[in-house]
Amino acid sequence: xxxxxxxRILQAVLVLLGVTFVTFFLLYVLPADPARQIAxxxxxxxxxxxxxxxxxxxxxxxxxxxTYLGNLLQGDLGRSYIQKTDVSELxxxxxxxxxxxxxxxxxxxxxxxxxxxxxxxxxxxxxxDNVIMGxxxxxxxxxxxxxAILFLFVFAIxxxxxxIGGYGTPQHLILPALTLGVLGAGWYGRMVRSxxxxxxxxxxxxxxxxxxxxxxxxxxxxxxxxxxLPLVALIGIDIGIFMGGIVIVExxxxxxxxxxxxxxxxxxxxxPVIMGVTLIAAIAIVLGNLLADLLAPLIDxxxxxxxxxxx
Amino acid sequence: xxxxxxxLKKKLIIAAIIIIALIAFVALLADIVAPHDxxxxxxxxxxxxxxxxxxxxxxxxxxxxxxRDLLSRIIHGARTSLIIGLIANGVAVTLGAFVGxxxxxxxxxTGAILMRMTDLMMAFPALLLAITLAAIFExxxxxxxxxxxxxxxxxxxxxxxxxxxxxxxxxxxxASHSLGATNGRxxxxxxxxxxxxxxxxxxxxxxxxxxxxxxxxxxLGIGVRPPTPSWGNIIFENQTYFVTAPWLVFFPAAAILxxxxxxxLLGDGLRDVLDPTQRGRKS
Numbered sequence: 001x002x003x004x005x006x007x008r009i010l011q012a013v014l015v016l017l018g019v020t021f022v023t024f025f026l027l028y029v030l031p032a033d034p035a036r037q038i039a040x041x042x043x044x045x046x047x048x049x050x051x052x053x054x055x056x057x058x059x060x061x062x063x064x065x066x067t068y069l070g071n072l073l074q075g076d077l078g079r080s081y082i083q084k085t086d087v088s089e090l091x092x093x094x095x096x097x098x099x100x101x102x103x104x105x106x107x108x109x110x111x112x113x114x115x116x117x118x119x120x121x122x123x124x125x126x127x128x129d130n131v132i133m134g135x136x137x138x139x140x141x142x143x144x145x146x147x148a149i150l151f152l153f154v155f156a157i158x159x160x161x162x163x164i165g166g167y168g169t170p171q172h173l174i175l176p177a178l179t180l181g182v183l184g185a186g187w188y189g190r191m192v193r194s195x196x197x198x199x200x201x202x203x204x205x206x207x208x209x210x211x212x213x214x215x216x217x218x219x220x221x222x223x224x225x226x227x228x229l230p231l232v233a234l235i236g237i238d239i240g241i242f243m244g245g246i247v248i249v250e251x252x253x254x255x256x257x258x259x260x261x262x263x264x265x266x267x268x269x270x271x272p273v274i275m276g277v278t279l280i281a282a283i284a285i286v287l288g289n290l291l292a293d294l295l296a297p298l299i300d301x302x303x304x305x306x307x308x309x310x311x
Numbered sequence: 312x313x314x315x316x317x318x319l320k321k322k323l324i325i326a327a328i329i330i331i332a333l334i335a336f337v338a339l340l341a342d343i344v345a346p347h348d349x350x351x352x353x354x355x356x357x358x359x360x361x362x363x364x365x366x367x368x369x370x371x372x373x374x375x376x377x378x379r380d381l382l383s384r385i386i387h388g389a390r391t392s393l394i395i396g397l398i399a400n401g402v403a404v405t406l407g408a409f410v411g412x413x414x415x416x417x418x419x420x421t422g423a424i425l426m427r428m429t430d431l432m433m434a435f436p437a438l439l440l441a442i443t444l445a446a447i448f449e450x451x452x453x454x455x456x457x458x459x460x461x462x463x464x465x466x467x468x469x470x471x472x473x474x475x476x477x478x479x480x481x482x483x484x485x486a487s488h489s490l491g492a493t494n495g496r497x498x499x500x501x502x503x504x505x506x507x508x509x510x511x512x513x514x515x516x517x518x519x520x521x522x523x524x525x526x527x528x529x530x531l532g533i534g535v536r537p538p539t540p541s542w543g544n545i546i547f548e549n550q551t552y553f554v555t556a557p558w559l560v561f562f563p564a565a566a567i568l569x570x571x572x573x574x575x576l577l578g579d580g581l582r583d584v585l586d587p588t589q590r591g592r593k594s
Contacts, residue, residue, distance in 0.1 A: 018431040030447040141571040143523045145530045146564045157554055266446045281436035
């Protein structure tokens with residue numbers, strides 16, 4: 001177990017190092033000049049050059065990269081070009097809203113997904129099943145911004161039940177969480193349905209039925225406990241996706257999370273912030289996968305950890 | 312041919328094929344089919360106050376914020392979506408197949424390095440990467456397509472890799488080796504044909520992802536540049552009007568959904584037909 005964990009962590013560190021390098025390289029070679037961006041339109045070439053030297057942007061690529069890496073190892077993510085604050089401070093001030101939205105969204109995905117997935121599996125081939133599967137097909141084919149606009153139009157503008165955007169009260173959380181939760185539930189529902197159908201066809205389900213167990217007991221105690229496993233992997237993937245990219249939903253609803261920070265930084269080519277957010281997201285993706293792999297054997301003892309291999 | 316016959320057994324898939332064919336047809340003949348010039352700002356296309364017109368007999372889907380015909384813009388937008396879908400997936404599938412086949416066939420050091428590269432790509436926040444790249448480059452059709460391809464090829468490479476590894480263990484590949492076939496010949500004549508169904512499935516599903524990603528990028532204003540119409544940038548341009556003129560958002564949104572759902576349905580159907588091991592699990 002410890003050897004397995006050690007191997008996985010070493011691998012994770014290498015992957016993160018790679019992500020750092022590639023992102024840094026991409027931002028270095030791309031045709032965007034942060035010094036000019038900071039200096040403004042009317043700046044003289046001298047002042048642009050000055051800013052470039054101040055930020056160390058005149059140094060060679062490897063010099064810049066190793067300076068960044070050295071700082072990173074000391075927990076220093078650098079300073080924002082635009083906001084003149086430490087990136088770590090900016091990111092941590094945005095962490096709570098994103099985590100809150102993420103937990104709410106995953107909670108909704110699980111609730112809706114399990115409910116409709118189990119229902120569809122039990123009514124397999126009937127109208128209920130077809131309607132649920134059709135709806136989840138549409139859900140997974142809907143881009144987030146369209147669902148967000150639709151919810152805004154219906155609940156905030158037409159019915160005026162909920163605020164248009166912002167952060168602070170539970171009402172503000174409902175629409176962003178609903179957007180992510182309803183669309184994501186499409187994946188969860190499809191997954192639950194197919195693994196439930198398989199579980200309900202297994203011998204142990206038939207045995208339980210033959211012994212006179214109630215349908216409710218067969219579904220939840222016997223089948224679902226075995227069929228719930230793929231959900232852990234989905235949650236792991238979701239953690240990674242949400243930490244790096246609730247960009248759309250956060251900007252539509254003015255939710256002050258990491259995604260909004262990322263989008264603002266990208267628009268102004270604020271390289272230290274883009275780097276910081278990308279790194280946080282990559283860490284979340286790696287941790288999400290690792291967590292899912294570690295939890296799987298705890299939930300289902302039949303699953304064995306495989307030596308150090310990623311997926 | 313049996314594949315086609317199997318596919319045509321399902322009504323939903325027939326519907327999806329018809330919708331895709333219709334959209335492709337409309338996109339191809341956009342100049343003839345569109346009732347108006349998509350970029351012409353009609354004087355009579357705005358109310359006296361300068362607001363967009365609701366759907367009427369002259370402008371079937373109404374007009375946008377500049378008095379242009381929405382239907383014509385959506386028809387021309389279909390062309391944008393399909394061009395990007397084809398280029399992005401062409402590149403993604405080709406690159407993914409190349410890397411996957413090579414890594415699975417050669418294994419050893421080269422294979423390990425190639426597959427670690429996909430590990431790295433999987434750890435990238437895909438949407439963030441796409442947005443960063445699209446925002447920094449001068450956005451154009453090709454750039455948007457390439458950005459999407461950058462994000463999409465990884466999955467293809469991984470699936471093809473797994474398949475190739477198991478294929479190389481099979482007798483017919485060993486036999487070709489002992490008969491003196493070159494590596495290139497084995498790759499092209501013996502391995503490639505076996506992964507074509509996979510490529511077809513992922514290519515089809517990929518078009519759906521691409522349509523969604525293009526719309527998302529354009530919605531953020533970093534995708535296809537106006538005045539070239541794309542379904543995403545129509546929504547982006549008109550979002551300020553969406554309270555008073557909701558059709559400006561709903562029609563392009565419906566178009567995006569229709570195309571994405573159709574390609575997802577077709578891709579799923581293809582997978583069921585081409586990969587019998589998946590069949591039991593799906594329905």
